[in-house]
Every structure is written in structure tokens, then in C-alpha cells.
Amino acid sequence: MNEKIKWGIIGPGRIARAFAKGLSYTSNAELYGVASRTLQRSKDFANEWSVPMAFGSYQELAEEKSIDAIYVATPHSEHHDAALTCMRNRKAVLCEKPLAVNATQAFSMVQEAKKQEVLLMEGMWSRFPxxxxxxxxxxxxxxxxxxxxxxxxxxxxxxxxxxxxxxxxxxxxxxxxxxxxxxxxxxxxxxxxxxxxxxxxxxxxxxxxxxxxxxxxxxxxxxxxxxxxxxxxxxxxxxxxxxxxxxxxxxxxxxxxxxxxxxxxxxxxxxxxxxxFNGNGFNYEAESFSDLLLSDKKDSDIMPMQESLEIxxxxxxxxxxxxxxxxxxxx
Known part of the structure; x- marks a missing residue:
């Protein structure tokens, strides 16, 4: 794996912009790809944030071999399916809170992370400053x-x-x-x-x-x-x-x-x-997640998967x- 984690973002909306800005303050990560269901929307976001790759589907980003981790920034109702698409392509996933809309969805996401042996974490960014x-x-x-x-x-x-x-x-x-x-x-x-x-x-x-x-x-x-x-x-x-x-x-x-x-x-x-803050606050969770990935860890001590399930x-x-x-x- 590279010295810097190459990130992709699914769902180029308001929270994705905050995360993109946060990534610019990290020492171990860079934004490399973005995906939307509309290719033009991805291209607009890519132009705004100087992102090298833009995709017109979540699947395409998930299959891109140069991407190490994906931030899921869709509406809550789409977290589950988007995260599963990424993990089934062996991508580490930082999923914006809530991890899912209910425990059934969250459990299936955690099970998939364990099956694929990939890192999954809920993006509760307020825990990391x-x-x-x-x-x-x-x-x-x-x-x-x-x-x-x-x-x-x-x-x-x-x-x-x-x-x-x-x-x-x-x-x-x-x-x-x-x-x-x-x-x-x-x-x-x-x-x-x-x-x-x-x-x-x-x-x-x-x-x-x-x-x-x-x-x-x-x-x-x-x-x-x-x-x-x-x-x-x-x-x-x-x-x-x-x-x-x-x-x-x-x-x-x-x-x-x-x-x-x-x-x-x-x-x-x-x-x-x-x-x-040194940055906008999102940089702290992005840096922590990237450190976990670079260290080949599959869970976070600050925001463990089990606690996300309990919540x-x-x-x-x-x-x-x-x-x-x-x-x-x-x-």
C-alpha cells in the first residue's frame, strides 16, 4: 500500500465537501476519486476539488484498483447498499453516521467487513478532535x-x-x-x-x-x-x-x-x-482511519464496530x- 491512502468519495454533497476539505489537512491521505449516480455531478465535484478520477456509478469507484478507502457520504437510506458495494470489492469504508438506518442493516455491514477482512468504521467525526x-x-x-x-x-x-x-x-x-x-x-x-x-x-x-x-x-x-x-x-x-x-x-x-x-x-x-482545530475537524477522523489502514488494522478503538451496532x-x-x-x- 502507498504511504498515503488514496480516498474515494461516494455522494458528492455538502458533507462530502467538508470531508474533502478535511483530507487536505492530513499527512497520510489524498482524495483520488469521486462517484455519483450522475457522471456530470461527479465531474463537477472533481473539478472543484482537483480530484483525478470521476465516476458515474458507485460500482465503478469500488472496482477502481488505485483506490484504498471510500467515504460514504450519501443520504442515510443509501449507506448500507453503498458500503456493501465497496466492501465486496475489498475497499475499506468510512461510512458517515449513522452507520445504517437500523440494526439489521448495520449487522450485515459488520458481517461483510469481517468476511472481506476490510476496515469499516462509522464516521462519528466528533470523537476524534x-x-x-x-x-x-x-x-x-x-x-x-x-x-x-x-x-x-x-x-x-x-x-x-x-x-x-x-x-x-x-x-x-x-x-x-x-x-x-x-x-x-x-x-x-x-x-x-x-x-x-x-x-x-x-x-x-x-x-x-x-x-x-x-x-x-x-x-x-x-x-x-x-x-x-x-x-x-x-x-x-x-x-x-x-x-x-x-x-x-x-x-x-x-x-x-x-x-x-x-x-x-x-x-x-x-x-x-x-x-x-488545525483544519476543519474532519481531518482528525480521516487521519485516524488512514493510520488504521496503513497499520492493517480492521477496527477502531475510538469508534469500534461493536459500539456502532449497539448505538x-x-x-x-x-x-x-x-x-x-x-x-x-x-x-
Whole structure:
């Protein structure tokens, strides 16, 4: 394999542009190919980002021998099929979150990765910036004691309210849960594991997707997580971890962490730590994934396949409580 991983991108949309920009800040990766179902769309993206190869189908990119890894940046509903196409051609896959729309799909993807002996990882990019690594370290060292409560939210007001668009279209697995709710839920999983009990409520909009939802999770340790997601209003977009000795607050846009405040509850002393991105944030997961591939590793310690399976299973349980199924799940 080359010293630099040659990347391909499937689905040249907004998130693909963010990933392409992130790749430009890495030391071990380069963008080499792009695929869309429309060749002209691929060519336009290739021209925009100086990508050597453009393809008019996902299959063609997957079969291209010079490509080492593929970033799947399609709508949620297409993650499963696109990732399988890549892995069946022995390509490593970084699949934008959520890994799939349900546990059945996710399980088949993990099984295919094991069968083909290729690297598969969910693109939960918020886990990879240096400050999130610092948060994990502080929690592990019990700087704030034992975690008792985690509060986190991600809500925003979309500019595009098109009912046929990816956010509001149930056929594309739209809604707040899979788009932004997965961030606080994955965050709680990273710190507390899987809950032993869940309570949840959601508001379904005119298109029958969850426009906002609240989640209350209880853990074996006795800790609770209070989480919220919304695509109908902007929320504080912060996360706070409360422990027996203190707290850690991740400031606004907590999913792209660059500033935290650590508070000691007995002394009321506060410490602020800031770690601005070197790049746009996507570079950290791209660099980590490329390192794994160069080291011939088949799983990530930061975002393991098993944890992604557990998270999507939890999301299934949440949707079941709402009575929400996507149209393609009803057949």
C-alpha cells in the first residue's frame, strides 16, 4: 500500500465537501476519486476539488484498483447498499453516521467487513478532535469523580425546509434522531456505555419524521443522561458532564469540541481549555482511519464496530417507542 491512502468519495454533497476539505489537512491521505449516480455531478465535484478520477456509478469507484478507502457520504437510506458495494470489492469504508438506518442493516455491514477482512468504521467525526481525547482522559482520570449526569443537545433550524429533502423525507430516513440526535446519544455511549432503561418522546411533523425528540437514559452505574435533538429550533448545542467532584462543560457546537470549562465543585475553581482545530475537524477522523489502514488494522478503538451496532440498536428501540418506521422498513 502507498504511504498515503488514496480516498474515494461516494455522494458528492455538502458533507462530502467538508470531508474533502478535511483530507487536505492530513499527512497520510489524498482524495483520488469521486462517484455519483450522475457522471456530470461527479465531474463537477472533481473539478472543484482537483480530484483525478470521476465516476458515474458507485460500482465503478469500488472496482477502481488505485483506490484504498471510500467515504460514504450519501443520504442515510443509501449507506448500507453503498458500503456493501465497496466492501465486496475489498475497499475499506468510512461510512458517515449513522452507520445504517437500523440494526439489521448495520449487522450485515459488520458481517461483510469481517468476511472481506476490510476496515469499516462509522464516521462519528466528533470523537476524534484533540479536545474530545482530552475529555476522555479527564473522565478516565476521574478529575470530576464518578459521572452522575450527562446533559447534551443538538438542535438547529434548517435553511432548507423542503419536505422532499433529506431532513424531512421519511424515505431518506429523515428526522432529528439519525441526523443530529445520534451525536449526543453517541457521546453518552462513549462515556457511559449502553443504558439499562430508556424513556423518550418525539414530535412527528407533517411528513411523519421526528422533528424534535427528548431522551432520558439510565445506566447501571446509576448515572442518567438527558439528551435532546431538533430540526425545528436551535438549542444551546452544549454538553455538560456532572460528576461527584465537579463538571466538564463542552461549549457551543459540542459535536465539534474546541473549548471546555472544568469546574471543581468544592473549591468553585474553574479551568478553561481551548484547542482550536488545525483544519476543519474532519481531518482528525480521516487521519485516524488512514493510520488504521496503513497499520492493517480492521477496527477502531475510538469508534469500534461493536459500539456502532449497539448505538443503532438503541436508536431502533427509541423509534419503536415512538411507533416510527421508515417506508422501506414496512415491506
Amino acid at each position: 484533540p479536545l474530545m481525547e482530552k475529555v476522555r482522559q479527564l473522565v478516565h482520570e476521574k478529575v470530576i469523580g464518578e459521572i452522575r449526569l450527562l446533559q447534551a443537545d443538538f438542535g438547529f433550524m434548517p435553511k432548507d425546509l423542503d419536505p422532499a429533502g433529506r431532513l424531512f423525507n421519511p424515505s431518506l430516513a429523515g428526522g432529528s434522531l439519525l441526523d443530529v440526535g445520534i451525536y449526543p446519544i453517541s457521546f453518552s455511549s462513549m462515556l457511559l456505555g449502553m443504558p439499562i432503561d430508556i424513556e423518550t418522546i418525539a414530535t412527528l411533523g407533517k411528513t411523519e419524521v421526528d422533528e424534535q425528540a427528548s431522551y432520558l437514559l439510565k445506566y447501571e452505574s446509576g448515572a442518567h443522561a438527558m439528551l435532546h435533538s431538533s430540526i425545528c429550533c436551535e438549542t444551546s448545542q452544549e454538553a455538560t458532564i456532572f460528576g461527584t467532584l465537579g463538571s466538564i462543560r463542552i461549549h457551543k457546537q459540542c459535536w465539534r469540541p474546541q473549548k471546555i470549562t472544568i469546574t471543581n465543585h468544592s473549591t468553585e475553581k474553574q479551568e478553561i481549555i481551548e484547542m482550536p 443503532i440498536t438503541l436508536l431502533d428501540r427509541i423509534r419503536e417507542k415512538w411507533g416510527l418506521r421508515y417506508p422501506f422498513e414496512k415491506n
